[in-house]
Amino acid sequence: MSTTISPLAPKSFPDMPDIEGVRIATAQAGIKYKNRTDLLVMVFDEGTAAAGVFTRSRCPSAPVDLCRQNLSNGTARVLVVNSGNANAFTGKKGRETTQATAKAAAAAAGCDEANVFLASTGVIGEPLDPARFTHLLGDLASSAEPSLWADAGKAIMTTDTYPKYATRTVDLGGTAVTINGIAKGAGMIAPDMATMLSFVATDAPIAAPVLQAMLSQAVSGTFNAVTVDSDTSTSDTLMLFATGKAAGRGAPAIDTTDDPRLDAFKAALADLLKVLALQVVRDGEGARKEVEITVTGAESDQSAKRIALSIANSPLVKTAVAGEDANWGRVVMAVGKSGEPADRDRLAISFGDIRVAHEGERDPAYSEAATSAYMKSDEILITVDIGLGDGKATVWTCDLTKEYVAINGDYRS
Amino acid sequence: MSTTISPLAPKSFPDMPDIEGVRIATAQAGIKYKNRTDLLVMVFDEGTAAAGVFTRSRCPSAPVDLCRQNLSNGTARVLVVNSGNANAFTGKKGRETTQATAKAAAAAAGCDEANVFLASTGVIGEPLDPARFTHLLGDLASSAEPSLWADAGKAIMTTDTYPKYATRTVDLGGTAVTINGIAKGAGMIAPDMATMLSFVATDAPIAAPVLQAMLSQAVSGTFNAVTVDSDTSTSDTLMLFATGKAAGRGAPAIDTTDDPRLDAFKAALADLLKVLALQVVRDGEGARKEVEITVTGAESDQSAKRIALSIANSPLVKTAVAGEDANWGRVVMAVGKSGEPADRDRLAISFGDIRVAHEGERDPAYSEAATSAYMKSDEILITVDIGLGDGKATVWTCDLTKEYVAINGDYRS
Structure with missing residues (x-):
């Protein structure tokens, strides 16, 4: 078991009232x-x-x-x-x-x-x-x-x-x-x-x-x-x-x-x-960052959710977030592997308010310094516009850290 | 980039002959x-x-x-x-x-x-x-x-x-x-x-x-x-x-x-x-162990392969192998999450030659010491019999280590 409290823990706990019955x-x-x-x-x-x-x-x-x-x-x-x-x-x-x-x-x-x-x-x-x-x-x-x-x-x-x-x-x-x-x-x-x-x-x-x-x-x-x-x-x-x-x-x-x-x-x-x-x-095991992933412009809400979960479950995306690395190329990879309809040349990707990619390539205004600074946040927002339809979905995950491996490598012992 | 050679690297490389043309x-x-x-x-x-x-x-x-x-x-x-x-x-x-x-x-x-x-x-x-x-x-x-x-x-x-x-x-x-x-x-x-x-x-x-x-x-x-x-x-x-x-x-x-x-x-x-x-x-990033997963008794070969890949891709199974922990409960989890036909009470699971579980529960002869000793091997064989049909498949993966997280947390930088 982990002995340190997640840095993402709430600052305080609510007073829980009684529930009659x-x-x-x-x-x-x-x-x-x-x-x-x-x-x-x-x-x-x-x-x-x-x-x-x-x-x-x-x-x-x-x-x-x-x-x-x-x-x-x-x-x-x-x-x-x-x-x-x-x-x-x-x-x-x-x-x-x-x-x-x-x-x-x-x-x-x-x-x-x-x-x-x-x-x-x-x-x-x-x-x-x-x-x-x-x-x-x-x-x-x-x-x-x-x-x-x-x-x-x-x-x-x-x-x-x-x-x-x-x-x-x-x-x-x-x-x-x-x-x-x-x-x-x-x-x-x-x-x-x-x-x-x-x-x-x-x-x-x-x-x-x-x-x-x-x-x-x-x-x-x-x-x-x-x-x-x-x-x-x-x-x-x-x-x-x-x-x-x-x-x-x-x-x-x-x-x-x-x-x-x-x-x-x-x-x-x-x-x-x-x-x-x-x-x-x-409080995900070893979590140091919360990641909110919103997919818009998919062919359907269901398709958007599948793409969002493909991103959220990608070990390479999660380790990049852990390393505070705005590796949006791995987001593209995760969109591609989802199997859902997507057109590489219509994709737009943002980290927070920073658009890092649009129309299938790096945004001309891309700033490594600004994006790297953003990646130091506790809460990372990744937005992907597929550019095909009106489907949208939001999912949440956490980063994948060495601590996750440590916690799960010897949980039973 | 990793600087140490995988412990699973071949002991020697073959002499590669010319190919005419x-x-x-x-x-x-x-x-x-x-x-x-x-x-x-x-x-x-x-x-x-x-x-x-x-x-x-x-x-x-x-x-x-x-x-x-x-x-x-x-x-x-x-x-x-x-x-x-x-x-x-x-x-x-x-x-x-x-x-x-x-x-x-x-x-x-x-x-x-x-x-x-x-x-x-x-x-x-x-x-x-x-x-x-x-x-x-x-x-x-x-x-x-x-x-x-x-x-x-x-x-x-x-x-x-x-x-x-x-x-x-x-x-x-x-x-x-x-x-x-x-x-x-x-x-x-x-x-x-x-x-x-x-x-x-x-x-x-x-x-x-x-x-x-x-x-x-x-x-x-x-x-x-x-x-x-x-x-x-x-x-x-x-x-x-x-x-x-x-x-x-x-x-x-x-x-x-x-x-x-x-x-x-x-x-x-x-x-x-x-x-x-x-x-x-x-040579998977951070790999310390090769894992061979064979699923038998599934409803079809395709179903067996899906179950095998669900096990092979489970972060919890892979971290357990990294920790040399024979956590076969996580194998059950991965069978269950695959969505493929499975009957909990017919499952049999072996690590190497050691049957750890059969008919949906821990094998009566289960020995923690013997299984733990086996988990120290470089090559881990996990066999799962679903008990429903004749479908079978084998897939290979590696363990999930802190080194994987380290390699991928700062790959771009």
């Missing part, structure tokens, strides 16, 4: 880490709706299988998350672990097993012994408190160098409702999904199908638009819980996706997810 | 490098047939455009290669450079411009001034000698730490014919194509269409089965020239692809291309 507890179960929490329990009041988006890996972890299965009910009562072991590619033992954990969690929260959600993050392929933490769940559920969001963010970290939080308060039909979210990265980050774990909760009274539709839509320009290393985790999980408790303060129950009273909430949710997703990128 | 000269043009050759001229006798395979980048370099255009004639008289500047993404200036170079090369070799082939390798996006080297071509063409294959291999290097050679002598209808090849890597290596530049010549009398068919077929399991960093160059060029001079010693003229007298030649060509492709991988 959500109680939190954490513990040191000693699953892998010493002297830190590695177990999170989040208890939801009865009537909480749930939605989720998961990894598209063809080899998902056992907890992802369980979440997908239980999500069909649309209701949640308890979430158990452990860090240090992903319980992925653990075969029959992995299913036994999720079954034992779900049983213990249901007993602890006094609910049906179908209302339990689980997530695990850490090493893949090592059996996870549920006896390491199931005996703790009863006490955790009974002692859980609404105010422990800061602790929740810390308990789910793996190689993250800082916990990730976001909160928004927004009007829903005349009543203020709150959305809180936590997330963790920091390697094996790629769409789709682009984070290992993120959990969001609100007191808004929103029906599960509406919640699911909103989440699926919001994820496209946020968590599914970030990449650290193109490696998609087996465990990626983003869940959204709505306790509905704001109804007691007059918030209207929302049952349809196109309810106009939901507009502000949708925007706030997308904004919150983007903040969390960018925090994941900014 | 091929003459070679090199020079120090000072295009970018100091105190080394950076210009290669290869002159072919009249009647030389040519074939080529090029990058699939949508933004190819100007020399690739020229080669594709001239290849329609199927004949070659002169090849000019420079290192230090790729003449890629250089727009109108790039075309002017290839035109001026082709004109000077045609005058130097006393041939039509349609029989000139060009290749450039190095930095992308910087204009390449042909005046830096066109004045040298006349003397080079007239002083060229058959014996300078070793020099040829050195002149085309960029970040390569050693030149790459292979030679084979094979029977063609009762007469011994020779095939010589040179290649250079070492970053921006991915199918398709998987090398920046490789040039192969033979004295066999083989018609251009047959030459092209053979080359296109042979490339699939060789240059298109290796990857260093998943970044496809704008300049990838593999050309095969056949002077036909062995006809004077009795070799039969080959006009059809299915001529059985060609079988040994086909096998030798494929073998030679594999040797060159593996040398490229073994």
